[in-house]
Amino acid sequence: MSTEAVAVSAVSDAQQHTPSAPAQEKTVEKVNLLGMSRPQMEKFFEDMGEKKFRAGQVMKWIHQYFVTDFSEMTNISGKLREKLEKICKIKAPEVVHKNFSKDGTRKWVFRVGDGEGSLVETVLIPAEDKTGSRKTLCISSQVGCALDCSFCSTGKQGFQRDLTQAEIIGQLWMANYSYMEDVPIADRERSVTNVVMMGMGEPLLNYDAVLNSMRIMLDDFAYGMSKRRVTLSTSGVVPKIDQLAEDIDVALAISLHATNNELRNELVPINKKYPLEQLIAACQRYIKKDGNESARKHVTIEYVMLDGVNDKPEHAQEMIKLLKDLPSKINLIPFNPFPHAPYGRSSRNRIISFQKTLSDAGFVCTIRQTRGDDIDAACGQLVGQVADRTRRAEQWKKKIAQSNEIMRSQG
Structure with a gap:
């Protein structure tokens, strides 16, 4: 599954966002990881081709260390951090x-x-x-x-x-x-x-x-x-x-x-x-x-x-x-x-x-x-x-x- 397809799928599963923009605009609304429960986030990572334990790692950074910048999540590979930065966000109201x-x-x-x-x-x-x-x-x-x-x-x-x-x-x-x-x-x-x-x-x-x-x-x-x-x-x-x-x-x-x-x-x-x-x-x-x-x-x-x-x-x-x-x-x-x-x-x-x-x-x-x-x-x-x-x-x-x-x- 492509990166953009994963993002769209995750939006639907977690019900966090409005539908993505029309295909001709070539933009996809970033997925807000802040509101995902652990099962929802595990599915999100598995759909990306990643191990589901990544969900627990990211949740700790978000909810226990209050980090919103993926580059600061030091126990996650640089490649995955770059991927998350492209399709995800961590945003409170x-x-x-x-x-x-x-x-x-x-x-x-x-x-x-x-x-x-x-x-x-x-x-x-x-x-x-x-x-x-x-x-x-x-x-x-x-x-x-x-x-x-x-x-x-x-x-x-x-x-x-x-x-x-x-x-x-x-x-x-x-x-x-x-x-x-x-x-x-x-x-x-x-x-x-x-x-x-x-x-x-x-x-x-x-x-x-x-x-x-x-x-x-x-x-x-x-x-x-x-x-x-x-x-x-x-x-x-x-x-x-x-x-x-x-x-x-x-x-x-x-x-x-x-x-x-x-x-x-x-x-x-x-x-x-x-x-x-x-x-x-x-x-x-x-x-x-x-x-x-x-x-x-x-x-x-x-x-x-x-x-x-x-x-x-x-x-x-x-x-x-x-x-x-x-x-x-x-x-x-x-x-x-x-x-x-x-x-x-x-x-x-x-x-x-x-x-x-x-x-x-x-x-x-x-x-x-x-x-x-x-x-x-x-x-x-x-x-x-x-x-x-x-x-x-x-x-x-x-x-x-x-x-x-x-x-x-x-x-």
């Missing part, structure tokens, strides 16, 4: 904005796609725990989001497209690289300890790209992360939760935010398709799946605290009943307001009281510490300020203004 908070939180806005492209966000949150220094990266999986949860800034921007594997894993690559940009190659080491697929978009609606990206995160030739330290968060796409249980063993988080179907239909509209009874049953199946390992001992419940909406004593009691048969840890999240948001943040006293009710009932319940307020670290906020490419946000703001006007007129 373009950083168009970055901001590092005084509390250690880091945030990036990436441009994805050609031309002006689209924007997505990534946030890194440092913390200290019993294992030492922890750096958790919140990764986006889509440009915008189609689910339109009523309290979510990202949902107000509409849905544009899924991210590719290179665009997803590129966020992890760049976050690590930010700590070692000026460090000699031989001294570089991975800094990010935890990943949560909890950024912009619904990960289970971009299933294949997210699955292969998480496989790269777990791969010892790449980031070598523990299964317990890679978490996928979903709003409740029930069939895909079952599929995830078959395909990979990672931690599961549920964006719950309401304890009864009526309220959740309002806050998380996908609940109309997959109500709470189905969602909780899917979580139970995920935990009980044969081959269960440490990553599946419990499900993390994410619960944004909205003032006067879902933070009342009766909601805490409903949660106790809802989760009584589901091994879970509950994470209460103070709402991070954004412009024109129709909700407010629950008071500190209300959140603490809610936590105490759940803790007294035997649940492990924590309150997420707010971080990066000085850099708009809540997902979707900065992109919403930089670019709104749909009319959804405009329509939504108009609806809020109309509601406020009605309230004023009614006294």
